[in-house]
Amino acid sequence: MQIPSILSNEFLFNHLLLGFSIAFIIVFLSYKVKFLTLSGSVATFFLAGTIFSLGGIKWSVPILTFFILSSILSKLRKKKNAEIELFFEKSGVRDYFQVLANGGIGGVLVIWNFISPNELFYLIYLSSLAAVCADTWATEIGTWKRTATYNVLNFKPIEQGVSGGISVIGTFGALLGSLAICFSGIFWNSLPITQYFLLITFSGIFGSFFDSFLGATVQAQSKCNICSKITERDIHCGKETNYHSGLRWINNDMVNFLSSASGALVIILLIKILN
Ligand SMILES: [Zn+2]
Numbered sequence: 001m002q003i004p005s006i007l008s009n010e011f012l013f014n015h016l017l018l019g020f021s022i023a024f025i026i027v028f029l030s031y032k033v034k035f036l037t038l039s040g041s042v043a044t045f046f047l048a049g050t051i052f053s054l055g056g057i058k059w060s061v062p063i064l065t066f067f068i069l070s071s072i073l074s075k076l077r078k079k080k081n082a083e084i085e086l087f088f089e090k091s092g093v094r095d096y097f098q099v100l101a102n103g104g105i106g107g108v109l110v111i112w113n114f115i116s117p118n119e120l121f122y123l124i125y126l127s128s129l130a131a132v133c134a135d136t137w138a139t140e141i142g143t144w145k146r147t148a149t150y151n152v153l154n155f156k157p158i159e160q161g162v163s164g165g166i167s168v169i170g171t172f173g174a175l176l177g178s179l180a181i182c183f184s185g186i187f188w189n190s191l192p193i194t195q196y197f198l199l200i201t202f203s204g205i206f207g208s209f210f211d212s213f214l215g216a217t218v219q220a221q222s223k224c225n226i227c228s229k230i231t232e233r234d235i236h237c238g239k240e241t242n243y244h245s246g247l248r249w250i251n252n253d254m255v256n257f258l259s260s261a262s263g264a265l266v267i268i269l270l271i272k273i274l275n
Contacts, residue, residue: 019053020045026064035071036094043096047107054114058188062126063106065184066133070177073140081143088139088161088232088252101256102132105264119190120271123199124264130181130200131207131263132256137177138208142170152212162230163255164216166209178204195274199267207263214255220246 023045031041044067052060071094094102105128113121142149142160149165151158158165178201189196221230222241229236230244232252 015053015056016049019051020049022052023049030067030071035067035075036099037096039096040094040099043099044094044103047099047103050107051103051110055110058122058185059106059110059113059125062129062181062184063103065180066102066129066136069180070133070136070140073137077140077144081145097253098256101253102136102260103129104257105260120268122185122188123191123267123271126181126185126200127203127267128207128260128264130178130204131211132260133177133181134174134204134208134263135177135211135256135259137180138166138170138174138212141173141176142167144169151216152209153216159229163219163221163232163252164212166212171205174205174208175201177208199270202270203263203266206266207259210262211255211259214250214258218247218250219252219255220248220250 026048027036027041027045030036030044031038036044048060048063051063106125109121109125109128113125142165147160147167147169149158149160149162149167149170150156152164152166160167179197181204182197182200185200186193186196191199219232221244222233222236223230223244224236224239224241226237226239231241234241
């Protein structure tokens with residue numbers, strides 16, 4: 001493994017300076033408009049700074065597309081349907097666990113690609129982002145208004161907002177989220193265009209369903225002692241909730257991380273099968 005010689009010179013220093021300066025401006029504005037908590041801002045500064053400096057515009061556009069569009073979507077949905085928020089462990093404001101669960105794989109890939117460039121890293125990066133974007137948009141668009149929601153395991157109707165639930169509108173949201181990431185990387189794509197769209201979109205939607213699957217099986221769920229609702233939250237109706245089901249260490253962030261990893265794994269497998 002040969003570390004590029006530019007690591008030692010002014011060129012890299014300038015890239016780092018530029019990358020982290022842009023990251024600082026974006027994080028500062030995001031904190032001001034409450035897209036990020038304070039801890040989320042610190043994590044985003046390091047993650048975005050690394051991606052901007054080492055990946056350049058090619059790697060920056062997809063993560064910015066995900067971050068900016070998803071944050072706006074969360075804000076709009078909150079205005080429209082604040083009640084559903086009571087089910088979610090996290091509100092629309094991102095903290096550091098959530099930032100790392102969504103973008104941590106991207107951070108590792110950009111460093112890896114910088115040390116040993118390979119087009120495959122970029123496709124894996126796009127797929128892991130497509131999975132988190134599909135999952136985020138499935139939730140945001142799927143809970144936009146009241147809609148029939150089904151358990152992903154047995155298709156029995158369940159309450160909207162409960163982990164493991166899927167809906168027609170939510171699945172449409174997952175498709176849109178995946179497509180947004182496809183378009184964000186389209187100028188730097190190295191595959192035939194149809195193959196590119198199919199691979200990234202499929203990986204994204206797969207990741208989103210995998211997220212619902214984990215939500216319906218192993219994700220920790222709590223029960224409110226006041227209203228008896230099943231929720232991801234520690235606090236509900238102003239009181240502490242009790243453990244209900246699932247594995248205690250698999251919280252919402254862990255599920256998001258696994259979903260993003262599944263998007264990355266699926267495209268690796270698909271490319272292996274196709275070649
Ligand atoms: Zn309650």
